[in-house]
Amino acid sequence: MAEIYIICVEDEPQVLDVIIRDLSALEEVFPIEVAHSADEARVLIREIREDGNHIGLALCDHVMPGDKGVDLMIEMQQDAFTEKTRKVLLTGQAGLEETIEAINNARLNRYIAKPWTPEQLVKVAVDELTTYVIEQEKDLLQYMGVLDQARLQEAIRNKGYI
Amino acid sequence: MQFKKSTLTQHLSKKITGFVLGLTGFCLPLVFTFSGLSFAGHLALGIFLMAAVFWMFETIPIYSTSMLVIFLQVLLLSQQGLMFSGASLPVTQPLQTGENQWLIPPEALDENTVYIAEGEKKSRSLEVKVLEVSDMARVETSQLSSDTQIVSEARHRLVRYEPLGYADFFGTLASPIIILFLGGFILARASVKYNLDKNLTNVLLKPFGQKPMLIVLGLMMVTAVLSAFMSNTATTAMMMTVAIPIALQVSKEDKFRIVLALCIPIAANIGGMATPIGTPPNAIVIANLQQQGIHIAFGSWVALMLPLAVGLLLLAWFTMRILYPPTAKRFTMSLKSSFEKGPRAVILYVVFGLTVLLWFTEAQHGVPSSMVAFLPIMALTVTSVLKQDDIRALPWEVLWLVAGGISLGLSMENTGLAMWLVSSINWEMLPQLMLLLVFGVVALMLSNFLSNTVTATLIVPLAISMGTSGIGGEGFNLVITSLVVGSACNMAMLLPISTPPNAIAMSTGYIKTIDMVKVGIVIGLVGIVCALVLSMLYWPIIL
Amino acid sequence: MTKKKPSVPIEDRKPNVIGATAKPLYDKGTFIVTIKEMLPDSELLGNLRKTFQKGDVLLRENDHNKYLYIILEGNVEQVKTGEDVNTVIGRHGPGDFIGLLSFQTGEAVFTTARASSEVLTLQFDHQSFELFMSRYPQISKTLQGLIFSNLADRYRRVVVLHVEVATLSKELETERNQLKNTIKELERTRNALITQEKMATLGELTSGLAHEINNPASALLRSVDYLIATLPAMAERAGALPDTGLVKYFFKAGLERDFSDTALQRAKMKKLAGDYPDLGRTKVRVMAEMSDPVLEKLKPFARDPKNQALMQLLLDAYQSGVFMNGIRLSTQRIEYLVKSLKSYIRHSxxxxxxxxxxxxxxxxxxxxxxxxxxxxxxxxxxxxxxxxxxxxxxxxxxxxxxxxxxxxxxxxxxxxxxxxxxxxxxxxxxxxxxxxxxxxxxxxxxxxxxxxxxxxxxxxxxxxxxxxxxxxxxxxxxxxxxxxxxxxxxxxxxxxxxxxxxx
Missing domain, CATH: 3.30.565.10 (Histidine kinase-like ATPase, C-terminal domain)
Incomplete structure (x- = not known):
């Protein structure tokens, strides 16, 4: 069965370590992959596509060497493969203009300011992934263990299993 | 990656096999001639074989197989179809050669049967004593007179087959049982839309407390009740969302997760038995009996099946309790119910209550359940409780599946195919009970691999024809046999592929196939025995 | 600007102020003609004749003057010496008097008179002036009239000048005020610009700093949280291990972890996931980060399903090392940043x-x-x-x-x-x-x-x-x-x- 990945793009290894750690509860259902830059992320996205898997959530730092996080997200928004991916900008600093750009052009779904609390990060990830699976997946029961149960229950009842 | 490829090729080769086999099945009766089977019977056998293969291999979706069946029936078996539109019986008159002795063309003789024409397309059979066959056949019978028209070609396509009009095949889609189902669908859809299902669940679960096995019992009871009115699949999906949060309270290794994931599909499958609208196999049984002029009221069905359903529920519960005793002491559940109070929700409650009441009191007022079923269809759409989108969202393909099944049953009876199939085995050696057992076991086994509806479609007409033909013998009761077959179809829950609810349970990842098999075997085997016991001791009392 | 220029139009413009008639009381021309007619016959006048070349000084400022000159031909300019400039304040032609005031009052000469062309004059001293008056009483009346007219002219000019100065100073005052405002405005704008520039630099700095500090701060906070959650449990379980040195070894390995290319990392993860299908991704990821010798040490535990608890312990030890190292690096960075910032903003x-x-x-x-x-x-x-x-x-x-x-x-x-x-x-x-x-x-x-x-x-x-x-x-x-x-x-x-x- 095709898997739904979470990808984290962040140039600082220490920050990446803690992001993975915070999201580890989701990993049993949604494998996490990481990239240190937008270029690495492109390779990663290609690999995931070639393996026949999907990307449910992209967590992206904004300030990185090479292309900025927002640039990567705009690119993802324009690619059919990653268009439906939920996109979250995770950053310690981004000007208002960049945020607006991200919301308008990259269909940025959420914005997390550094430093974050694990509850905050997990909640955002869970919310976004729940939206993703409800929109994209048929079989929702398998996600009840880690995602938003109430929303999934609603979706399951309404999805036409009758 | 590797894994994916192999499943893909597997999938593809399965499709190709199914396609080849299906076509072979369709052509087989056209190439070979089976004695005792009419021309139309051969055509019906072809359709039957192809449909059976396509259903089994799911070469095409099962509802589209049903559509194909109806198409082929209209094309090949209807009065207006290719085969029968211009045809009429060739007739001749027998030549009397002595007292009760007649000379007839040898082609008019089918072993020791001749056919007397009763119009252009209708004939009846007459058994004669064959004295001599040369260029003419000499037969002895007291039933012929010199002005009797006999069919000159015993093998003519119209012999022993009176073609139905094409509208009869199409009409299966509007048959009373389909309307009954539609009524059920409409009620279910509206219940989901106004959260009636969720709220009922929470209300009904409350009295079961917090002890693990009591919770399981509660879940099973509620699931069974809901699935008696809603589709098994929808009920399972919904109840799983209630069970999973409980399962998450125990560790991954805890066997109690298995119980929670398993009890729902089992209860849904069993609950479906309880009412005519619970599950499509019931519809097949009822429709086939209807064709024989036997009407089973909504309330009677419940009276017949409820004891079996309750018994099986308890059986499953005990079995799981023994196999997977719970370790945790108690669980917490959030069971907040807030019934909607808007005018449309109230309309739904009233219509729902009234419909169910009328269904159960058919014996008192005499209005057939299908007619009652049109009440919610009308009331909930007229009042805009359900809108266009809701109507579109109904599972129409299930109705097509059932219609195809009913239509195929029609031809199996009508062409003599069913009787030919059952008469090819010498049933008389078997005592009545064994006969039921054989039907039950065959239905159970088939149904574990095929869709329950499909199994019922294939087997119920055979059981009925046993009764109508008298092959079944003196004590054969076609209603009871059909009920055994019907319930056997619903008891198939051995494998993940057996029923959609099982597949849903598997998708949680909490259970392995072996868990399902363990409980499934117990329910299947004990269930058949229970059904037989009921068929001997209890059902005759009700009927 | 010469004095003459404005005087004429103002005279024309403002006759009411002056109260003068359009025609001078006595005509200079007639007077000159009369004098010139008398000149060849009169010895007195002949002796008084004095000619100046262009540039010759008739009277010098601040000197005492003994003579009164009457111009017969040519022009004389009056020059007043200011602090650092010489201003020509008047030009006189035939019929005009030079040195009238100093001659009459005996005061020091007020303005220098210099010939601007060849000039023919009559030079009177007091004695000759008396003589002339008594000798030619018929013209002395005209002369007195001319003198009076000259004085009136001067008075008129002074009044006009006063008015002019008043007007000018008023204009000047307005201009000065405007200038003052403009300067104020300019100053304000400049300050605003400087402030804006400073704010922009400040904004640039703070947003940059926010990122620079928030990154390590996030890592720091979360790493500490993780260690707080993990360490007690680790300590408890470490006793079960046959060789507790292993925990130390893995901890140290974690401390020294190197971050490799993510694509390589993924490839390694895939391979490990294939080798150990029973292990979750979280474990495999940690394993993929390990160097080969460290991984070798872990393998015996990874293979044995009974040793999963110990395996987890070693992974935790490794992870703790990783996070500890993260804390160290993050703290160092923050410290360095703060130090730098301090010295940067040391606005002595x-x-x-x-x-x-x-x-x-x-x-x-x-x-x-x-x-x-x-x-x-x-x-x-x-x-x-x-x-x-x-x-x-x-x-x-x-x-x-x-x-x-x-x-x-x-x-x-x-x-x-x-x-x-x-x-x-x-x-x-x-x-x-x-x-x-x-x-x-x-x-x-x-x-x-x-x-x-x-x-x-x-x-x-x-x-x-x-x-x-x-x-x-x-x-x-x-x-x-x-x-x-x-x-x-x-x-x-x-x-x-x-x-x-x-x-």
Missing amino acids: GKEAEETDLRQGIKETLLIIGNRLKDIKVELDLPQIPSVNCFVGEMNQVWTNLIINACDAMEEKGKLFISCGENAEQKKVWVKIADTGPGVPNRIKKRIFDSSFTTKTAGGDFGLGIGLAISKSIIEKHHGTIEVKDHEGGGAEFVITLPSTDDK
């Missing part, structure tokens, strides 16, 4: 201090590091003598120049910073160059003007007076700043400052 202001310029440049680079992520910075900073300067202000110069370079390169390119010493002139120089489009020659001179900008108003950063501010700071330090073309394109700013010569 009061006292200039002896500083190594390179220090400030390095701190600036660190603090605006977020702007430099895509820019390759090439430093060539050999030892240079120290400079007496205001550190905070110099840092502002570095910030302005580096951010300008980043803007010019649109965040992508190379930044060269070098420094050196000119020992003979006792100067040090710093060069900041980029690979941007460079500065076109026609605007090179203007880029240090405070009104100059290549950025649109309300643009992303500053108002383009950064360079002007930088220039004023450099000049305050008695240094120079100039812009050149950098070799191979781009702009190069060269700053030269006097070094403190104590070597």
Whole structure:
């Protein structure tokens, strides 16, 4: 069965370590992959596509060497493969203009300011992934263990299993 | 990656096999001639074989197989179809050669049967004593007179087959049982839309407390009740969302997760038995009996099946309790119910209550359940409780599946195919009970691999024809046999592929196939025995 | 401006003020003709005749005067000596009197009278004047009338002058007030601009700093949380291990973890996931980070399903090391940042201090590091003598120049910073160059003007007076700043400052 990945793009290894750690509860259902830059992320996205898997959530730092996080997200928004991916900008600093750009052009779904609390990060990830699976997946029961149960229950009842 | 490829090729080769086999099945009766089977019977056998293969291999979706069946029936078996539109019986008159002795063309003789024409397309059979066959056949019978028209070609396509009009095949889609189902669908859809299902669940679960096995019992009871009115699949999906949060309270290794994931599909499958609208196999049984002029009221069905359903529920519960005793002491559940109070929700409650009441009191007022079923269809759409989108969202393909099944049953009876199939085995050696057992076991086994509806479609007409033909013998009761077959179809829950609810349970990842098999075997085997016991001791009392 | 010019029109314009008739009381022309007719016959007049060449001085200012001159031919100009300028205040022709006041009153001469052409005069002293009066009583009446007319003329001119001065000073007052306001306005604008520039620099700095500090802060906080959650359980379980040295080993390995390329990492993960299908991804990920010798040590535990608890313990030990290292690195970074920031904003202001310029440049680079992520910075900073300067202000110069370079390169390119010493002139120089489009020659001179900008108003950063501010700071330090073309394109700013010569 095709898997739904979470990808984290962040140039600082220490920050990446803690992001993975915070999201580890989701990993049993949604494998996490990481990239240190937008270029690495492109390779990663290609690999995931070639393996026949999907990307449910992209967590992206904004300030990185090479292309900025927002640039990567705009690119993802324009690619059919990653268009439906939920996109979250995770950053310690981004000007208002960049945020607006991200919301308008990259269909940025959420914005997390550094430093974050694990509850905050997990909640955002869970919310976004729940939206993703409800929109994209048929079989929702398998996600009840880690995602938003109430929303999934609603979706399951309404999805036409009758 | 590797894994994916192999499943893909597997999938593809399965499709190709199914396609080849299906076509072979369709052509087989056209190439070979089976004695005792009419021309139309051969055509019906072809359709039957192809449909059976396509259903089994799911070469095409099962509802589209049903559509194909109806198409082929209209094309090949209807009065207006290719085969029968211009045809009429060739007739001749027998030549009397002595007292009760007649000379007839040898082609008019089918072993020791001749056919007397009763119009252009209708004939009846007459058994004669064959004295001599040369260029003419000499037969002895007291039933012929010199002005009797006999069919000159015993093998003519119209012999022993009176073609139905094409509208009869199409009409299966509007048959009373389909309307009954539609009524059920409409009620279910509206219940989901106004959260009636969720709220009922929470209300009904409350009295079961917090002890693990009591919770399981509660879940099973509620699931069974809901699935008696809603589709098994929808009920399972919904109840799983209630069970999973409980399962998450125990560790991954805890066997109690298995119980929670398993009890729902089992209860849904069993609950479906309880009412005519619970599950499509019931519809097949009822429709086939209807064709024989036997009407089973909504309330009677419940009276017949409820004891079996309750018994099986308890059986499953005990079995799981023994196999997977719970370790945790108690669980917490959030069971907040807030019934909607808007005018449309109230309309739904009233219509729902009234419909169910009328269904159960058919014996008192005499209005057939299908007619009652049109009440919610009308009331909930007229009042805009359900809108266009809701109507579109109904599972129409299930109705097509059932219609195809009913239509195929029609031809199996009508062409003599069913009787030919059952008469090819010498049933008389078997005592009545064994006969039921054989039907039950065959239905159970088939149904574990095929869709329950499909199994019922294939087997119920055979059981009925046993009764109508008298092959079944003196004590054969076609209603009871059909009920055994019907319930056997619903008891198939051995494998993940057996029923959609099982597949849903598997998708949680909490259970392995072996868990399902363990409980499934117990329910299947004990269930058949229970059904037989009921068929001997209890059902005759009700009927 | 001569006195005559305005006097005539004003006379015409304002007859009411003067109260004079249109025609002079006595006609100068008639008088001259009469005198000239008398001249050949009169010995007295013949003796009084005196001719001046052009430029000859008839009367000198502040001298005492004994003569009254009557001009018969030619012109004489009256010159008043001011503090540093000589102003011609009047021009006189035939029939006019020169030295009338000083002659009559005996006071010092008020204005110098100089011939502006060849001039023929009658020169009277008191004696000859009396003589003339008594001798020619028929003209003396005319002469008196002329004298009176001359005096009236002078009086009239004074009144007009007064009026003129009053008008002028009024105009001047208005103009002065306007000027005052304009200057005030200018000052305000300039202050506003400077504030804006400062705010922009500040904004640039704080947003950069937010990122620079929030990143390690996040890592720090979360790592600590993780360790708090893990360490007690680890300590408890460590006893079960046959060789507790293993925990230490894995902890150390975690401390020394190297972050490899993510694609390689993924490949390793895939392979490990294939080798150990029962292990979850979280475990496999940690394993994939381990170096081969560390992984070898883990393998016996990974294979054995009974040893999963111990395996987890070792993974936790490794992870704890990783996080501990993360804490160490993050803390170091924050500490360094704070240190740099402190020294960066050390706005001593009061006292200039002896500083190594390179220090400030390095701190600036660190603090605006977020702007430099895509820019390759090439430093060539050999030892240079120290400079007496205001550190905070110099840092502002570095910030302005580096951010300008980043803007010019649109965040992508190379930044060269070098420094050196000119020992003979006792100067040090710093060069900041980029690979941007460079500065076109026609605007090179203007880029240090405070009104100059290549950025649109309300643009992303500053108002383009950064360079002007930088220039004023450099000049305050008695240094120079100039812009050149950098070799191979781009702009190069060269700053030269006097070094403190104590070597």
